[in-house]
Amino acid sequence: MPSTNRRCPTVAAPQPTDPTSRKLLGRLSLPERRFVADALRAETVGGVLLLVAAVAALIWANTPWAESYQSVRDFHIGPAALGLDLSIQHWAADGLLAVFFFVAGIELKRELVAGDLRDPKAAALPVIAALCGMAAPAGVYALVNVFGGGSMDGWAVPTATDIAFALAVLAVIGTSLPSALRAFLLTLAVVDDLFAIIIIAVFFTSRIDFLAFGGAVVGLVLFWFLLRRGVRGWYVYVPLALVVWGLMYNSGVHATIAGVAMGLMLRCTRREGEEHSPGEHIEHLVRPISAGLAVPLFALFAAGVSLSDESIGQVFTRPETLGVVLGLVVGKAVGIFGGTWLAARFTKAELNDDLAWPDVFAVASLAGIGFTVSLLIGELAFAGDPVLTDEIKAAVLIGSLIAAVAACVLLKLRDRKYRALTDAEERDEDLDGIPDIYEEHNPEYHLRMARIHEEKAAEHRRKAEAAAGSSIEGNRPA
Numbered sequence: 001m002p003s004t005n006r007r008c009p010t011v012a013a014p015q016p017t018d019p020t021s022r023k024l025l026g027r028l029s030l031p032e033r034r035f036v037a038d039a040l041r042a043e044t045v046g047g048v049l050l051l052v053a054a055v056a057a058l059i060w061a062n063t064p065w066a067e068s069y070q071s072v073r074d075f076h077i078g079p080a081a082l083g084l085d086l087s088i089q090h091w092a093a094d095g096l097l098a099v100f101f102f103v104a105g106i107e108l109k110r111e112l113v114a115g116d117l118r119d120p121k122a123a124a125l126p127v128i129a130a131l132c133g134m135a136a137p138a139g140v141y142a143l144v145n146v147f148g149g150g151s152m153d154g155w156a157v158p159t160a161t162d163i164a165f166a167l168a169v170l171a172v173i174g175t176s177l178p179s180a181l182r183a184f185l186l187t188l189a190v191v192d193d194l195f196a197i198i199i200i201a202v203f204f205t206s207r208i209d210f211l212a213f214g215g216a217v218v219g220l221v222l223f224w225f226l227l228r229r230g231v232r233g234w235y236v237y238v239p240l241a242l243v244v245w246g247l248m249y250n251s252g253v254h255a256t257i258a259g260v261a262m263g264l265m266l267r268c269t270r271r272e273g274e275e276h277s278p279g280e281h282i283e284h285l286v287r288p289i290s291a292g293l294a295v296p297l298f299a300l301f302a303a304g305v306s307l308s309d310e311s312i313g314q315v316f317t318r319p320e321t322l323g324v325v326l327g328l329v330v331g332k333a334v335g336i337f338g339g340t341w342l343a344a345r346f347t348k349a350e351l352n353d354d355l356a357w358p359d360v361f362a363v364a365s366l367a368g369i370g371f372t373v374s375l376l377i378g379e380l381a382f383a384g385d386p387v388l389t390d391e392i393k394a395a396v397l398i399g400s401l402i403a404a405v406a407a408c409v410l411l412k413l414r415d416r417k418y419r420a421l422t423d424a425e426e427r428d429e430d431l432d433g434i435p436d437i438y439e440e441h442n443p444e445y446h447l448r449m450a451r452i453h454e455e456k457a458a459e460h461r462r463k464a465e466a467a468a469g470s471s472i473e474g475n476r477p478a
Contacts, residue, residue: 046291047168061304098259105263136335137327150319158327160373328399368403
């Protein structure tokens, strides 16, 4: 693997937030805040590219050149002898998304061993919220299809949250969430990805080729062994990863499982003398590829569905598609908000004084944007019915759009408050590289600020004396 001795500017880290604090969505520790900021910055850029790719796919698929879109999407390439003669669409869904899930695996591992999820009390809130935020959409879908006589195969489609798409929406509308809400959204998405992976592995594996699967397991064991022995070099791990991926694909288990498995194997704790763990370093290198290339290309070949008046009308009349829309718009918001409220109610924790429950509901509505993984699960759930697959994709797009608009309205109502909180979090008047809000209990910080204010006061006194002298000189008679 690449070396972890990458030099970065370092500062003295303050103590993290008191772990005994019973505040929900309280202030993050400075290291965690910086990690979240770096991760979300890359996801925001990737989210904008994702939006562009999705819009391009929709335009391409709804123009007179729609046949060319289908021809490119269905074009097959790859070695047939290895069982990898796949269409471009399948390469995007099974190959490129393995990179996405590889990053998701690293994120999850880091959260479990070095992030907020390592503390069971701190992990309770996002885990409960994420579980409720997946159970409620599935329940909404089930209710609609039980009473409407539809298929239950798509129950998992509205359970996913697309963090990149959500952050792109924030970037487009120009709002700024406080770090606690952004971290809550990111952690929700990480836990969401974990359960999405479990759903794909358990419910969408119809057959298993045990010989290929055994080969993939042997490859994963070798991957783990090399990591533990400290072997480095991309030329070792990249070919091995490709072999593991190919064997996993041929086994019948969805190939993205290989990506998340390898991500979970990376060490995400720092040893003495390390500024970054190997997992953090690899994530820093691969995340731009995932967010900026893999996910947008998947969107380009997955979001191209026909949106005629008739197809849009069927989205709101057919139980399968209506269940997806209501699951994303209603189920996600109610599930995440309800889970958070229940966590507060039964742990007797109080919400952060700077935030209000409408803020939690707004973020829960934003989590209703389920794009990448929802499209993937939609393809898997209705693989034998291409017409219904396209209708499900249209439902995902429309449901995500409605959730995005609703979240934008709710967030804009509190935008002034969010900007004030963000400015307070980023203020660094003593220019030491640490936001002032993290140094309130540091005597040296207050002494530095006292010197700064004394110097400013002395400068203003000199300016006042100079101004007074100029005024007297100007008032003397000629």
